Amino acid sequence: MSDQVNGLQHNQEWPELQLPDLLHSSETLRQVHATIEKEWDFLQRSACQTAAGRAMWKHVIHDPLAALLAGExxxxxxxxxxxxxxxxNAHETSGVILAVRTLWFDSRLEDFLNSPNGREAQVVLLGAGMDTRAYRLNCLKDSDVFEVDFAEVLEVKTTILQAAKESTFDSQHSMSKAKSLTRVAADIRENDWMEKLQIAGFLPQKSTVWILEGILYYLAQSNAMQLLRILASNCVLTHTVILADFMNKSSTTLSNSVFQFYSDWPDQLLPSIGFTQVKLAQIGDPDAHFGLLNDPLNLFNKLRSLPRSLQTNPDDGAPCCRLYLVEASGSPDQNSAHNKESVIQS
Structure with a gap:
């Protein structure tokens, strides 16, 4: 994906804002975005904020639908x-964390789907929001994709995409590249979301990638752990991969924070509940950089030089707010080998 990520040089001006004509010309879109402003809570609105990040970093993320989904x-x-x-002359530009996060999830998903275990794997986006991977990633051509979110979020998303499809907006952008795309109205904090997913066609015994982008830290500790344990339990059925981002404790304890769940050591947490392989990166690491964090004084680069155990920066006393990008996997074969190794060591 390196051809995509030749970001603007730090001393260049940011491009002028260009809004899609459809945001103004479509009465449907005007009404939909007015409803979002009036009725959605902070968790639901975060979907539009994420879409705005993808739209504003379009020089590295090709997502033609993002601006329509974000709203003016x-x-x-x-x-x-x-x-x-x-x-x-800030050391980092607003939205860069969303850009890097998006590119990391894209690259890890693409790598897995192109691997022997990943061919024709199902892909499930939990808290899918305004995600458009099914419309922009060719690597999903052999995958059944499921988007799980609140009913009102999925209804609004469908309405926006349908308006784009029926307009003069380039119709190819409104066509799914996935083998199939199914939207499942469910609340992942409740106990019935997996049942609803299976009723919609999800096959528990088929290799699956679970995408949890920008969602875990909005959940209560108990809800997040229950969700992770459900996904870990699938490792005994089939090859299971989760791609997720975790905040550390410092990130959730800021005075204006709406975040709840955290883990300072997700690379230890996930093996403890059933995942056998875990890879962790921080924003700015070689595989979570994408040419967008070249300033050595960038906040993320400074954090990477400090031990992960530190909650505050010894230089200035500022909280060490970290975002971990985590890929974890497990399978019946891996679990069996892991259990045998544990028996031998004991």
Whole structure:
């Protein structure tokens, strides 16, 4: 994916904001985004904020639908922040964490689907929000894709995509590249979401990639752990991969934080519940960089030089707010080998 990530040089001006004509010309879209502003809570609105991040970093992320899904308010807000960062010569530009996170998830998903275990694997996006991977990633051509989220979020998303399809907007962007795409209305905090997923066609014994992007830390500790244990239990049935981002404790204890679940050591947590292989990266690591974090004084680069056990920076006392990008997997074969090794060691 290296051809995609030749980011703008730090001293360049950020491009002028260009809104899709459809945001203004479509009465349907105007009404939908007005409803989002009036009725959605912070968790639901985070889907639009993430879409705005993908839209504003379009020089590295090809997502033509993102701006329509984000809406004008979120696009303008992020663009203003980015302009201020550029004018102030900030060491990192607003939204860069969303760009790096998106590219990391894309690259890890693509790598797995191109591997022997990943061919024709199911892909499930939990808390899918305004995610458009099914529309922009060719690697999903042999995969059945399931998007799980609140009913109202999926209804709004479907309405926006349908409006794009029926307009003069380039119709090829509104066509799914996946083998199939199924939206499942469910709340992953409840006990029935897996049942609803299976009713929709999900096969528990088929190799699966679970994508949990920007969702775990919004959940209560008990809900997040229950969700992770359910996914880990699938490792005894089939080859199971989760791609997830975890915040550490410092990130969730800021005064204005809406986040709840955290893990300082997800690479220890996940093996303890049944995953046998775990790879962890921090924003700015070689596989979580994508040419977007070249300033050595960048916040993420400074954090990487400090031990992960530190909750505050010894230089300035600031909280060490970290985001971990984690790929974990397990399978019946791996679990069997892991159990045998545990018996031998004991």
């Amino acid at each position: 308010n979120y696009l303008r807000n992020l663009h203003e922040k980015m302009m201020k960062d550029r004018l102030n």
